[in-house]
Amino acid sequence: MQDFGAAFGQAFALILSGDADLMEIIALSLRVTILAVAMACAIGLPLGALLAVGRFPGRGAATVFVNALMGLPPVVVGLGVYLLLSSAGPLGVLQLLYTPTAMVIAQTILVTPIVAALTRQVVEDLHAEYDELLRSMGARRLGVIATLLWDARYSLLTTALAGLGRALAEVGAVIIVGGNINHVTRVMTTTIALETSKGNLSLALGLGIILVGLSILVNGLVMGLRGSAARLAYA
């Protein structure tokens, strides 16, 4: 049990110390995560909505496939991106391996199916209500999707937050394509993994507590903004 106590102690000491390395790591974690979630939403929201409203052959199979991709193992995604970006790989000339960009790419691949699958569900539920109205108005596919995504935006926040959680917590992919290189691609989760492998369990746990605190902060912020937005505007 003393490990847990020590972990909290370490967490507080670290935060209070304002350790420059730690700040650098936190900043990179946030940058990579937020970029990846933004990209995943840019792809996943319309894709999920399309799966929800589309009436095309293979829609059921596509839905199962996207749902299944929520179970994409991070290590596999990491490997795939590694093989693409490695000097010997097809995209090697871009020299992206072991850069934050590579990490964003890997996380985007991981998070997009989550956003798309959950979006499909939310939008489908709303579509059940709006379908006849929108069809009767002669709305085009794109307009339907835009309408549904907009009206479901508060519910879709939770979807984005699920993606955020996944990206923030993820280590398997980013450690492969980022390499956990000190001062370059080291983020919170890879640091935690490193300290764990060093046997510095309470330090690792302390960092974990900071990461969860970060997650709470971001979530609180998002929900707070959502609250004010919902209160202010009803457009």
Next chain:
Amino acid sequence: MQDFGAAFGQAFALILSGDADLMEIIALSLRVTILAVAMACAIGLPLGALLAVGRFPGRGAATVFVNALMGLPPVVVGLGVYLLLSSAGPLGVLQLLYTPTAMVIAQTILVTPIVAALTRQVVEDLHAEYDELLRSMGARRLGVIATLLWDARYSLLTTALAGLGRALAEVGAVIIVGGNINHVTRVMTTTIALETSKGNLSLALGLGIILVGLSILVNGLVMGLRGSAARLAYA
């Protein structure tokens, strides 16, 4: 690119060979995952519904907290469970460390917030519609939750599938508390991690392809069952 080709080749060869070790590993992966998701649903569904319908002080904070816990880093969960179950830890006498049970516990902790947070959203959306009716009927809290969970069951499937995806893909926690012991606690993801660290990238990728195939299979099965259930019964 030849790595990807090799990976598919390896995947097919492995499946066709019906390798006994592989079958053992797949079976354990499925067992651990399904148990963990079942437990996470048993806790997360009512918890999420409670957050959706409850009117208690601190509900907003609790919601933010549960949402934030979707970002629990697997390594941290693994560490926490390790410290609890370790012989030196408070639950050491149970001798659960490095057993599949420990893996189920760790995954349950990881997946429960996901199920709870997504359930809250789904149930809250439905509750907006049912709230006045159920209150006017004098339904008690438990009855309200049961009604909402039942009527939202098809939408909640996607929630459970999100949890399943997370559990199936997860490696950071299970490798710490399971130890990736050959024939005892080795699952698909830990095998993939091991092969990756051995530099057997195309074998690792091949195993990843099998894991994704497994995920597609399970998802297809679930959606298929859902389809027949929805067609058959309207109780």
Next chain:
Amino acid sequence: TGPSQAEDKFIVVQSTTSTQNSGLYDYLLPIFTRETGVEVRVVAVGTGQAIKNAQNCDGDVLLVHAKASEEKFVAAGYGVSRADVMYNDFVIVGPGSDPAGIAGGKDVTAALTKIKDSKAVFASRGDDSGTNKKEMALWKAAGIDPTADSGSWYRETGSGMGATLNASVGMGAYTMSDRATWIAFGNKGDFEIAVEGDERLFNQYGVILVNPETCANVKADLGQAFINWILSDEGQSAIADYRRDGKQLFFPNAKMS
């Protein structure tokens, strides 16, 4: 679950990844299990984590390669006694193009100096593992503090040997690996051994029984039986017999008393 005949008769060995990744255990342990009916469950993690796990009583036997840490472990009362099991050596591997021009050399400090001077990329595990400690000692011997350049030509991957090798191949960076892991490694690309044979690259593995007096749950009999076996002529010759690509990976050097 494991073979049913060994349902209760098993021990947990906390070990490093190199012994596992090189396939040694897959060869060695079945022999022991066949003879004694005792199953050996290996938890292969970083050296630091392995020692920490053993300190937490989550293993019966510790088998790692960080002699100083091991002796500290025993001195602190966590282990009963330490015995040498086997050794191999470290090698510096690098891309075939050999940007630092060190290939074929034997003097490791000279090679490291050349790497620094040419600013050729070098990947360090940077994880305080046995390998990492050895590497840092070699830099020190060369009079270089590479961490000052961390992030530029010197890259600390903060990962295990396998991951660091993958990263090196991906970046075209030199790195130091134990020979066993290197030989067994599957993703070599165009990489080759650049420096080997310096006696400062010696890599000793030791085995320790976790102290049953500090850890009541330790299966001292079974653990000791395993240690005795691995140090015995039979165990030692089994180690010597293990080969990959025709090469011997570990060299037994137990001094049974």
Next chain:
Amino acid sequence: MHDALTSPARQRTTAAAPAGAIWPVALEDASFAAGDKTLIDRLSLQLTPGLRSIVMGPNGAGKSLLLRLVAGLLRPSAGRVTFAGQPLDETLRRRVAIVFQRPVLLRRSVAANLTHALKTYGVPRGQRAQRLDELLSLGQLESIADSPARVLSGGEQQRLSMVRALAAEPDLLLLDEPTASLDPQATAAIEALVSQAAAKGVKIVMVTHDRGQALRLADEVLFLHRGQLAERAPAETFFAQPQSAAAQAYLEGRLLL
């Protein structure tokens, strides 16, 4: 509805008389505001058993809000709503039933909707099947008992909501335009049911825009305008000589502003 024997009034006598008095039900200076709009404006009102009260008033007058306040579904932003001097509590709640203007139906079959209601109202499991049959026949819903409730026609949905409320065997029945989408026959049947229930002592408060219906059913009329009780009068008086300008304009179909 064609079978008067299964009217709720009969069933009420079979249930144990619930403890606790609810009369009078009173709004005391109750207001309800949303944003900066006062939608119900310091309304005071007493309801006692006996007379059938019909609530009329233009669209947006606050009729539905009033019913919701009485049912305890909205909390007044000022003033209070009391039942025999007390606020509505859980035990009293089931003695008040409401039929919403826009039916709210569970995503289940017609029969399952009713079974759910019976369960919620605490009808013992053994009696539910029989009660279900009675309610289905009361609402002429037998032929669509297994249809999903949400695909029913507008009139069918209203009938289902109505019998579901009757299943509660309430003392106070709040009806919000329950016949707005019903055909003449179903309207007549509902009116008969309402009269029967009233005769057995169930207090009826019903919103309608249908003047003919109000004439047929009302003992007294509550006329709401802009969230205020503009007029309360016996039915004959109200229709013959409405006192308030608002009521006069309403009855003549003139624009009210």
Next chain:
Amino acid sequence: MHDALTSPARQRTTAAAPAGAIWPVALEDASFAAGDKTLIDRLSLQLTPGLRSIVMGPNGAGKSLLLRLVAGLLRPSAGRVTFAGQPLDETLRRRVAIVFQRPVLLRRSVAANLTHALKTYGVPRGQRAQRLDELLSLGQLESIADSPARVLSGGEQQRLSMVRALAAEPDLLLLDEPTASLDPQATAAIEALVSQAAAKGVKIVMVTHDRGQALRLADEVLFLHRGQLAERAPAETFFAQPQSAAAQAYLEGRLLL
């Protein structure tokens, strides 16, 4: 509704005449089945511009389904629905507008619901603000323009649905009990609007259970019973001497089985 100048008919003339003819709109032996129930049963019917057609029939007769079939929202399970001999296509779709029995409103403000409709109907951005004002005043919705549409009173929701449909400037307007929850003034206003639109050439097909309303508005009555067209007659004939037993029973408020 109080401002006849902003009636949809006026606005129609300002819009470019859409290409392609839709008349006659015809059901040819159209059926609609769900599960094993035939809900619309081989119905044949022609609609031509001019006469205001009122659809009557008991609850569950299939009136709403008929409107949905005509609007192209349901696909007949047998037979077909044609517009000038062709199936409904995207370009024709906007010339048919429908007001549902149960209003479907977006989770937006009243104004945003209308703006969304204007956008969907292809009204150029520059004209939307003015059209919005016209529609709000047409529906007497100015004072609640910024309220969330889903908290509106029943009558307000119906008025909003009505003006939203008018915003489409349709050639064929399908109305499903559009005044069921309206107060007498709003009912009169809607009836006036309907008559005006009809006078300008918009074909009206309207479902109602209100005999008085039918008498006021109907040029002809379509009487549906059990998914079949039991009777189609000029209004005077229908109300004076209904031919079918079903229509007789319906008008007398007798039970139809």
